[in-house]
Amino acid sequence: MARTALPGRLTWQAATVTAVRQETPSARTLVLDVPGWPGHLPGQHLDLRLTAEDGYSAQRSYSIASDWPGDGPVEITIQRLEDGEVSPYLTDVVETGDKIELRGPIGGWFVWRPAQPAPVLLVAGGSGVVPLMSMIRERGRLRARQPFRVIYSVRTPEDACFADELKRRVRDDAGLDVHFVYTRSAPDGWPAPPKRIDVATINSHGWPPDFAPDVFVCGPTSFVETVADILVALGHDPKKIRTERFGGK
Amino acid sequence: MGIISRGFGGRRRDSAPDLPPGQYLTHDFPVLSAGPTPRIPLDRWSFTITTEAGQKHTWDWARFTALPSEEITRDIHCVTKWSKLGTTWKGVSLDTLFADVETAADYVMAHSKGGYTTNVPLEDLLDGQAWIAYEFDGEPLDPEHGGPARLLIPHLYFWKSAKWVNGLEMMHEDEPGFWEAAGYHMYGDPWHEQRYQGD
Numbered sequence A: 001m002a003r004t005a006l007p008g009r010l011t012w013q014a015a016t017v018t019a020v021r022q023e024t025p026s027a028r029t030l031v032l033d034v035p036g037w038p039g040h041l042p043g044q045h046l047d048l049r050l051t052a053e054d055g056y057s058a059q060r061s062y063s064i065a066s067d068w069p070g071d072g073p074v075e076i077t078i079q080r081l082e083d084g085e086v087s088p089y090l091t092d093v094v095e096t097g098d099k100i101e102l103r104g105p106i107g108g109w110f111v112w113r114p115a116q117p118a119p120v121l122l123v124a125g126g127s128g129v130v131p132l133m134s135m136i137r138e139r140g141r142l143r144a145r146q147p148f149r150v151i152y153s154v155r156t157p158e159d160a161c162f163a164d165e166l167k168r169r170v171r172d173d174a175g176l177d178v179h180f181v182y183t184r185s186a187p188d189g190w191p192a193p194p195k196r197i198d199v200a201t202i203n204s205h206g207w208p209p210d211f212a213p214d215v216f217v218c219g220p221t222s223f224v225e226t227v228a229d230i231l232v233a234l235g236h237d238p239k240k241i242r243t244e245r246f247g248g249k
Numbered sequence B: 001m002g003i004i005s006r007g008f009g010g011r012r013r014d015s016a017p018d019l020p021p022g023q024y025l026t027h028d029f030p031v032l033s034a035g036p037t038p039r040i041p042l043d044r045w046s047f048t049i050t051t052e053a054g055q056k057h058t059w060d061w062a063r064f065t066a067l068p069s070e071e072i073t074r075d076i077h078c079v080t081k082w083s084k085l086g087t088t089w090k091g092v093s094l095d096t097l098f099a100d101v102e103t104a105a106d107y108v109m110a111h112s113k114g115g116y117t118t119n120v121p122l123e124d125l126l127d128g129q130a131w132i133a134y135e136f137d138g139e140p141l142d143p144e145h146g147g148p149a150r151l152l153i154p155h156l157y158f159w160k161s162a163k164w165v166n167g168l169e170m171m172h173e174d175e176p177g178f179w180e181a182a183g184y185h186m187y188g189d190p191w192h193e194q195r196y197q198g199d
Helices: A087-093 A126-142 A163-172 A199-205 A221-233 B061-065
Strands: A013-024 A027-033 A045-051 A057-063 A074-079 A099-106 A120-125 A148-154 A176-182 A214-220 A241-246 B046-050 B056-060 B070-077 B082-093 B107-112 B117-121 B131-136 B150-152 B165-171
Touching: A027 A087, A027 A099, A045 A074, A057 A074, A057 A126, A074 A087, A074 A126, A120 A126, A120 A221, A126 A148, A126 A163, A126 A176, A126 A214, A126 A221, A126 A241, A148 A199, A163 A176, A176 A199, A199 A221, A214 A221, A221 A241, B056 B061, B061 B131, B070 B131
Parallel strands: A120 A148, A120 A214, A148 A176, A214 A241, B046 B165
Antiparallel strands: A013 A027, A013 A099, A027 A074, A045 A057, A045 A099, B046 B056, B070 B082, B082 B131, B107 B117, B107 B165, B131 B150
């Protein structure tokens, strides 16, 4: 299963689950030891393959949640889809010590490159926060100077992944701002009733178009369509808006 | 065969006949795009084939939709693993669009509004294999799915079926487009699982 030396070739290899972390009632992080992992950029994903005893197999792509300091584990955070074939296995069945096949990293577009000096706006819908979390962690590790603003839409406070970590990072990092949008129920004392993300949210908590930020939007298709349309209408350059969508319409 | 995943049974196998390797069946229509969805007014739409000699063949919306069209029913396969069976489209065959184009080049770069590109061998566009599609399921094609018109090359992974296509450029040498330059396969045959470079 060793990776071949062929450059640019993605080979399947066995990773070992070294820890699992429950992020929300329906989302879990798998901490993976991947021998020889070549490293990844924040925003990239990997392909994962499960194989049943009779040889039937299923593949899916998952965003990487961790940054890459040069070694250490690779973390993916999985949202359980109730009618899913693979995600319920990863959130409910997999245990520490299990082996999982994967290959990656994949994707060179939905990637934050710290050498880019522009301010950064991250807009997440639900589990779309996962690849953006990799960017936030990379920023923290590098002590990057580009300021980050994050808008994170969740149904309820219980659905927010990484909530404690985000709170800690905001407290310790003057260049990081995180604004939550609650669509079904807000925490006690929250100043606004639950609502969907709208022009006012993005106008108040994003960057002005004049700042020419690098914008990353990830979430369900309808969420990403809405946010990208608002950003374009506010005057952001469509070429600066990178999107990743999941689910049908 | 890969490593057995302890306790994994797989739930979809009965409902997934005859799919390319690594694909699963979906009944909805996922949207994959690298950026915002452009809205292109029909009176500003055009489509141009540019030969290696620089000769241009251009259609506006009225001329394009006046061309003979075809009903197309095909399975489609996205590199992100979903497949959708029996999708129905209406569009103009590339055979029709290339009828008066003189070219000796073997490769094509498709260009889209917004800057997206993807490369395809010319032989994969001809002989009833590819269309410029402008209806899906009997309705005008949604902007999110590439409307007003998109390339449709169902025998290749669906990133080759460029949304919002506005031109084809003939090339003597094969060159990578947008995703191909980011590590995806130059050709993209789902039946040979050519997802990434080296597959």
